[in-house]
Amino acid sequence: MPISRRSLFKALLQGIGVGLLVDQRLPVALAGGEEAARDDVGPFIARVTRPFDAETPVGEFASFLTPNDRFFVRSHFGPPVPELIAEANWKLRVGGLVDRPQVLTLRELKQVEPVTITAVVQCSGNGRAFHRPKVPGVQWKRGAVGNARWTGLRLRDVLAQAGVKEGAQHVQLQGADRPIVDSVPLFTRSIPLAKALHPDTILAYEMNGRPLPILHGAPLRVITPGWMANSCTKWLTDITVQAEEAKGYYMQTAYRVPVKSAESGGIATGASTPVAAMVVKSLIAAPQEGDIVEPGFSAIQGVAWSGEAKVMKVEVSLDGGKTWEPARLVGDDHPFAWRRWRFLWKATTPGPVSILCRATDARGETQPEVSPWNPSGFLWNGWDRVTVRVTG
């Protein structure tokens, strides 16, 4: 008998590991009073129980790589039924404007030259909860992002094998995940051909040296380094080369931002463009909100990244953004990974202190205090802020 979605969901949750706080009782209790207490503990902060969407507590970002079982989880319909992605049944189809349409097994794909890329993957809606006026959508705060080592093959190698025809401009990506009712649009996306042919755009089957977990798109997901995760299709089954952008809700209506800055509180009207590259951003991983800090020296640390440019500078402010002091960039430095940073702070005056941080990239883009408002709350990159209490 095929496994139902429900038993799959339960199995998945068990697989995620200990301490996952999913309330099986009346979900009304979920977003209720207990949440504040749980915000920064446990491996996950669940935002939606079904389909499962959860963010990583930022304390986890003290390490360069985000572990697979702590990495934020987001999809529109949850993982596909297991039969569809079981290795025996799963195939990757490549078609559209190509000379030689392909049907490839995972085995065949693994024979293509493998590459490993360390890259940040971030949900476009990360930080949505901070936009004012508030906007609808999963109310992500800070942790819908992670940094992992992705191993797979170059998308361009697959495309070369198929032979891209003249006139091709976009590559449509379709995963095996399906809504439970047919009337809900599929999550169909496309990326421009140029991004698809970029040598660092890969189809990943490993994450941090382990087989890609189901929640992260097994057996194969797209990784578009420097771009938001809405282009990183999970459970990939179909690649279609075409002249135009993908059709449908998730390309033509959702995941877009206005070309001209939106009127605050308005609804989506006028020209818009798909959310693509990430914007420069940084987070404070330690100390954490509400921590008690002894007077004297203590380390403030975090991570910073940008879409298609290198992070050049991270600054910290302890006076609400009036003055800024540079932090030290430390550790591994890879083009699409995040960079860790550290700042030595001498706490003196007892009482609450807000720590702010902001990053600047090689193009000279600096994080604003507050990101431009847009109707769907994408691309939040306002200064990060953590308030601690210095003991007397």
Next chain:
Amino acid sequence: MRTPKQTRTTCEARPAKRGQPIHVRIVCLCLALGLVGPAVITAAQEGDPASISAALALRAEALIMARCAVCHSEDLIIQQRLPRNRWEKTVEKMAHWGAEILPGEADLLVRYLSARYHPAAPDHLPLMDSELRQAETLKQEPALTGMLVGDAGRGAGIFEHNCQACHGIHGSGGMGPKLAKNPILKHEDRFWETVLRGRGPMPAWGSFLNQQDVADIYAWLMSR
């Protein structure tokens, strides 16, 4: 397809428990809902809380469980803090995508959602009194079922409209368990209990379906 709904009134028919007078409990409920009190409601907010009685609020909560929590859990809904126009748009979008809501239900939902989950509402709203919710949904006494004769033909339609999204075509299973040939059908009392009261992610149907509806669904499932 739908049968006329029984009109539900909240509290008057239910004996007060723990010796608490009923009106006291209604007041508590209103407070818990955040529907009264100047701190929560300002003139600028479009939701008119006065138009939502505790009875309607309970019905709206039940609607969220039964009509909305089909494709996604309701935590996605109650974490939003939106003005009325955006709630309207959201409910419209969901109906367009397949949420089985009737126009009157949509209207009640929008009123309720914009009264409770408006932009100025705190992140952490007080919980609803779960005991009251339970008591509200269990209006129909399973004991009476013996006298009803189910109509399988009618049950098929009611199932399609209310249960199929989770339990699959012909009750073959989906996000909810397979119901055709499910052992629970051999225990009619447990079937009724589960359907009327709900269980975990399974909505309580006590305030949507009348006894004849449930008997019809049961008859139809038995014929599968």
